Amino acid sequence: MLLDHKKLSEKGEDQYQRLREQDIRRGLIFDRQGRELAMNLDVDSLVCDPSKMVKPKRAALQISNLAGVSYGEVLKKISEREKHFVWIKRKLDGATALKLRAWKGEDSKAIDFVTEAKRVYPKGTLASHLIGFVDLDNAARAGVENYYEKDLRQKGEKILVEKDASGKVLSHGAETESRGDNIVLTIDEGLQFIAEKALDEGMEKWRAEAGSVIMMDPYTGEILAMANRPLFDPNRPGAVRPEAMRNRAIMDLFEPGSTFKLVLAAATIEENLLPPGARFDCTSGSIQVGGRRFSDVHKNGVLAFEEVIKKSSNVGSIQIGLRLGYERLYKYAKKLGFGELTGIDLPSEAKGRLTRPEKAWGTSIAALSIGYEVSVTPIQVLRAYSAVANGGVLPAPHVVSEVRSPEGELIRKLEPGGTRVLKPETAARLKKILSMVTEEGGTATLATVQGNKVSGKTGTARLYDPKTRRYSGDYMSSFVGFVPAEKPKIAMIVVIKGAKGAVYGGVVAAPVFRDIAERAFAYMNVPRDDMAENNLVFLEKGYGAGETLRWDKN
Amino acid sequence: MRAGMRDSMLSYTVKVLACGILILGVFGIVSLRAEIRHVEYELGALERELGGVLKERKDIMADRAALLSIHAVEQRAEGSLGLGFPDRSKVFYVRRDVGDIPYEASFRQR
Numbered sequence: 088m089l090l091d092h093k094k095l096s097e098k099g100e101d102q103y104q105r106l107r108e109q110d111i112r113r114g115l116i117f118d119r120q121g122r123e124l125a126m127n128l129d130v131d132s133l134v135c136d137p138s139k140m141v142k143p144k145r146a147a148l149q150i151s152n153l154a155g156v157s158y159g160e161v162l163k164k165i166s167e168r169e170k171h172f173v174w175i176k177r178k179l180d181g182a183t184a185l186k187l188r189a190w191k192g193e194d195s196k197a198i199d200f201v202t203e204a205k206r207v208y209p210k211g212t213l214a215s216h217l218i219g220f221v222d223l224d225n226a227a228r229a230g231v232e233n234y235y236e237k238d239l240r241q242k243g244e245k246i247l248v249e250k251d252a253s254g255k256v257l258s259h260g261a262e263t264e265s266r267g268d269n270i271v272l273t274i275d276e277g278l279q280f281i282a283e284k285a286l287d288e289g290m291e292k293w294r295a296e297a298g299s300v301i302m303m304d305p306y307t308g309e310i311l312a313m314a315n316r317p318l319f320d321p322n323r324p325g326a327v328r329p330e331a332m333r334n335r336a337i338m339d340l341f342e343p344g345s346t347f348k349l350v351l352a353a354a355t356i357e358e359n360l361l362p363p364g365a366r367f368d369c370t371s372g373s374i375q376v377g378g379r380r381f382s383d384v385h386k387n388g389v390l391a392f393e394e395v396i397k398k399s400s401n402v403g404s405i406q407i408g409l410r411l412g413y414e415r416l417y418k419y420a421k422k423l424g425f426g427e428l429t430g431i432d433l434p435s436e437a438k439g440r441l442t443r444p445e446k447a448w449g450t451s452i453a454a455l456s457i458g459y460e461v462s463v464t465p466i467q468v469l470r471a472y473s474a475v476a477n478g479g480v481l482p483a484p485h486v487v488s489e490v491r492s493p494e495g496e497l498i499r500k501l502e503p504g505g506t507r508v509l510k511p512e513t514a515a516r517l518k519k520i521l522s523m524v525t526e527e528g529g530t531a532t533l534a535t536v537q538g539n540k541v542s543g544k545t546g547t548a549r550l551y552d553p554k555t556r557r558y559s560g561d562y563m564s565s566f567v568g569f570v571p572a573e574k575p576k577i578a579m580i581v582v583i584k585g586a587k588g589a590v591y592g593g594v595v596a597a598p599v600f601r602d603i604a605e606r607a608f609a610y611m612n613v614p615r616d617d618m619a620e621n622n623l624v625f626l627e628k629g630y631g632a633g634e635t636l637r638w639d640k641n
Numbered sequence: 642m643r644a645g646m647r648d649s650m651l652s653y654t655v656k657v658l659a660c661g662i663l664i665l666g667v668f669g670i671v672s673l674r675a676e677i678r679h680v681e682y683e684l685g686a687l688e689r690e691l692g693g694v695l696k697e698r699k700d701i702m703a704d705r706a707a708l709l710s711i712h713a714v715e716q717r718a719e720g721s722l723g724l725g726f727p728d729r730s731k732v733f734y735v736r737r738d739v740g741d742i743p744y745e746a747s748f749r750q751r
Contacts (some may be wrong), residue, residue: 257684283700608729
């Protein structure tokens with residue numbers, strides 16, 4: 088016997104010790120001001136040892152009533168006599184768990200509770216497309232949760248725990264949890280809320296099908312808000328169709344229409360294409376290129392280059408495009424990031440489509456000049472406009488600013504990046520042209536923000552139906568711009584799909600832009616443009632949250 | 642004869658003592674083991690209590706985060722307090738009276 092000491096002591100240890108996996112807790116997600124957007128709760132899951140069941144049918148009936156699971160399902164699970172462990176219902180809500188714990192039936196000893204981590208999103212639907220969600224096993228399925236899975240979910244280790252004769256664990260020890268790193272987003276809950284509210288109002292007014300808003304710091308590429316509709320609640324992702332979970336701001340491709348005229352204008356200025364005082368005859372209201380007729384919404388007269396953009400004349404733009412040529416226009420579209428991924432730190436970003444010059448055909452130059460025969464995402468359009476806003480640098484959009492340890496130590500800081508794509512003089516001239524769009528006679532007077540000049544461009548494009556391979560009757564209405572025009576605090580795009588009653592970007596999307604910008608500026612304490620020259624001051628400090636933001640660097 | 646009896650007595654006493662020590666030792670070990678087990682049960686119970694408190698803390702933090710959400714705050718502010726979200730058109734500005742600026746002179750080259 089004594090010679091078997093090793094074997095016997097191992098057997099003894101096996102009887103009172105057990106190796107157990109650490110519980111894995113995902114890291115938390117915060118907004119830029121440290122407000123929790125994703126957390127973990129400890130909840131009970133109902134388990135059962137079917138081998139201990141005495142009267143399964145009666146137990147199944149009682150459990151199904153208490154746990155809210157169908158009788159058949161429970162009976163099937165607890166009738167598997169050869170098993171010692173089956174899940175009955177995972178991640179119970181508090182009230183159900185209490186009821187089940189209080190249950191004293193003949194077979195109540197055969198059921199038990201296992202504590203599991205449940206991911207919760209305390210702000211509900213807010214920024215749900217950006218944050219993403221997890222499945223029942225806490226594995227990421229979308230958004231930041233998915234992109235930063237390696238940081239948020241650390242691999243757990245095995246720990247030794249003591250158990251008694253009945254197998255009940257006595258002591259867990261200290262390190263029972265493996266906690267992932269925390270993520271700090273660039274978005275601000277307040278700005279996100281403002282964007283979502285205004286988008287909802289706009290969508291309701293125009294009975295629209297879908298919509299997106301992205302707000303970005305044009306200098307750093309930090310995404311301040313990203314809203315999409317239709318929405319879903321990440322706490323109950325199974326309750327909606329997968330379609331509602333699409334982050335349209337980075338995944339939905341559309342023909343941009345007139346917002347793409349920025350590329351045309353940038354190329355024209357950079358290439359010094361036009362002699363001073365060049366004018367374009369748009370009196371006919373239409374132009375024929377490659378056997379297809381392109382028209383303006385209203386007939387315009389003879390327009391200068393700036394007026395072509397201000398009035399968003401298709402005829403004038405096509406005339407400029409014809410002088411420029413497809414290759415040069417393509418080159419600047421590429422330079423401004425179209426047909427390429429922006430590299431935003433979110434999964435499933437769409438690249439878009441830009442026809443190569445060798446594959447261009449008769450109408451391509453005319454179509455591309457006015458934003459057709461090209462498919463883009465809202466984030467691509469916003470990035471291009473941000474390059475104009477910041478003086479010519481194409482920023483790298485991102486939604487995460489820091490990765491921190493569970494104890495709060497900084498692990499990684501994501502620095503802003505960017506590539507110069509336009510000369511500062513070009514960007515300055517474009518800013519002025521885009522400011523004219525929101526002035527009297529422009530297409531986006533409804534985007535005007537009280538006290539601050541807005542630079543931007545409207546877009547209205549028919550939606551292409553891939554099923555019928557034709558343009559449908561629906562439109563994509565958009566407005567993209569930045570404000571204050573001189574030293575922008577925010578760049579923003581509003582895209583609304585399938586509006587009813589009106590379709591123009593200047594009517595449907597521009598007011599949403601204005602509403603968001605005005606509320607955001609009140610929230611951020613952004614002063615009026617004329618404050619310095621008129622020697623004005625705030626009578627009282629407004630909403631204080633903006634003070635802690637990093638707005639004063641420009 | 643007497644020496645033999647004494648040896649026998651001594652041997653008997655030693656045996657009794659040895660048995661006693663052995664029995665006491667076994668009881669001691671068993672009782673120590675039982676005590677350790679008891680402490681482990683207590684520790685387990687305390688850990689469960691700690692787990693319960695931590696769970697409650699997490700629940701409270703999640704409730705706090707939900708209550709502090711701007712959406713919830715706005716609903717309460719608009720619903721029961723009659724407050725509104727900051728409206729830029731209602732921000733007041735006043736002209737700053739800078740007064741007389743003292744004349745500054747310097748020999749430093751500009």
